[in-house]
Amino acid sequence: MSISLVLAAVVGVLFACGVVLILERSLTRVLIGIALMSNGANVLILATGGRAGDAPIVGDGAGANGRMSDPLPQVMILTSIVITFALTAFLLALAYRSWQLQGHDEVQDDVEDRRVASRPDEESLDAGADAELEHTDFDDDEDADPNEDVPPVQVPVTAEHDVVGDRGVVGAEDGEERP
Amino acid sequence: MSVDLLVPLPVILPLLAAGLKFALGPRSPLVNRTLSVGTLSAVLAVAVVLLVAADRDGPQVASLGGWDAPVGIVLVADRLSALMLVISAAVTLCVLVYSYGQGNADDEEGLPLAVFHPTFLVLAAGVSLAFLAGDLFNLYVGFELLLFSSFVLITLGGTRSRIRAGTTYVVVSVLSSILLLAAxxxxxxxxxxxxxxxLAGRLDVLDESVRLGLQLMLLLAFGIKAAVFPVSAWLPDSYPTAPAPVTAVFAGLLTKVGVYAIIRTETLLFPDGRISDLLLVVSLLTMIVGILGAVAQTDIKRMLSFTLVSHIGYMVFGVALGTRLGLTGAVFYVVHHITIQTTLFLTAGMVERVAGTTSTERIGGLASIAPLVAVLFFIPAMNLAGIPPFSGFLGKLALIQAGTAAGGVLVWLVIVASVLTSLLTLYAVAKVWSRAFWRAPHVALPLYGDDEDGFGDDVVGETLGGHTISTFDTMPRLMVGATAALVALGLAFTVAAGPLADLSDRAAGELRDRDVYVRAVAPRPVDPETGRMGRGIADPPTNPLTGLRRSGDAVDGATP
Known part of the structure; x- marks a missing residue:
């Protein structure tokens, strides 16, 4: 018994598009990616139910062509559609809240990770050098954001602002200012 | 009345109570509280009964809606499931009491708290369903149930840091669920x-490569949920910002549900141990990478999150061995680790309450400021590090013994790594101990919400509802009581290590002999008095992908 090529291709395309979208920073795109992948999984389960056009449970099994299609996958898909629906609603709320709080819905890096990574060394921390450290770290972003109402604390970390770049800046400043 | 009627109760009771609580809303806190505590106590009682029955009479099976397997949905409580249920019920009950203590102290009766408690009950129901599920799809539904409640809990209050951490958590969890669904x-x-x-019978006759593919897909999906190494980075990122009781119950239970699912699939569905080498490597890397992360942290909650990842490696080690000894060690370690990790996160919540933060750079001298908290931290911390005679030591010893019995170069490597991890765990918790508790309180008291270090307000403690935490000289009695109860439970595992190890051994024996499980679900002879049909597993398997047999063909055969 073979599986429909069209369905298999649809599953593949849905998953591929979903993966691309889920790798984006914007939560809305991630959400669309997740929706696509969930639907890909649903179609995949649908494809296991047998050939299109066969009747589900038919008495003693005598359909028009003597075959019947399996009704169980459709039940499973129904469950999973409901779950995806709730999930989409939740993610939308999350994206909206993120937009409310910071004016965008980008998924951000772990701040504590960056703090640990950009920690120059123990002694400069103990010496209370962190004040300069953060100042240099976030200076340009505060300049870039004149709007006082939006707190400028959490910068969306993009390729230009990665950890290595930050560390380079911090290290340089630190070296200059140490007696 | 037979015991198997009780099997669905750990799922039904919390769901019913959650519905009632949503209807009640924030009104009448006393009724609300009684309802929650009563429900989880009832679940604990049911779980204990199930454990006794499963241990004495074999797996307890409930067919939902009166339809027997394989047509209907079955819930199965064997020794492993029942044991996990007992521990999870005990832990959730303690955390619930703790959260009431914290909520009272913060005087929060408003909206976030009215959401917290029903959601917490739904989480408990999801965890129970995942442990009891007799089929893969119900396992998926159980996972979704607990994940959805965890989404709500981790973003409770909707503060900036929680939204940031919650986003990663939600996306990674959903991805693993989609993978599970596809699998x-x-x-x-x-x-x-x-x-x-x-499946236990039908997977055996499949083509080798197809079976391996299925096994790896399921393992990947469960591996993300259990946070084993290559797919564990989400955990330390997202757990620490949630409120203390939430992190505690997540750390204790959610990853362990993933571990449980790995144990179940590796023993019941794929017992041939074909990927045990892969699992050994994974467990080794999980231990080492996790603990190295823990050593680098300065925040107590983050350090604990990394040790959580690291110690998942021990359980995977036991599963990878696949021997009776190895599974015994894994089961024992899961039970021990759920309790200890939850306790430590609850203590971290108490530290937050005393000092306003859990960053060890800002706090000090807690041993003299809050000696009770110090004791409640010290005991489980030493237990986690595996200092004799605590249960952590016994669990690690059991796993190492199982490893030496199995032998092999890779196994010995993992044994060395596990000893090293234990040592580094001791180093990590000792560092926290000496900084936060032992050193003189020379550091200035933390400043709240001033964002002094420029990295956001993550290091400042937040209450359940997401407000800045207020510090207390005195600890709410319920918080202390609940934490002390969990510490006592952890110590009880040490005292009663013999019976617990015997029980783990019997559970492992049952896991190794999968016929017990299959027979309990499948055949029940037709009752001659009632004429009721017994449970029967119908053949033949349908197989549209590999083309062996499918339902249509079977129906063809039935029609003349």
């Missing part, structure tokens, strides 16, 4: 069933 689709395509007892 279930493939399993169904290959075998025509999702019932685990039925």
């Amino acid at each position: 279930i689709g493939f399993v169904y395509a290959a075998t025509g069933t999702v019932n685990m007892a039925q």
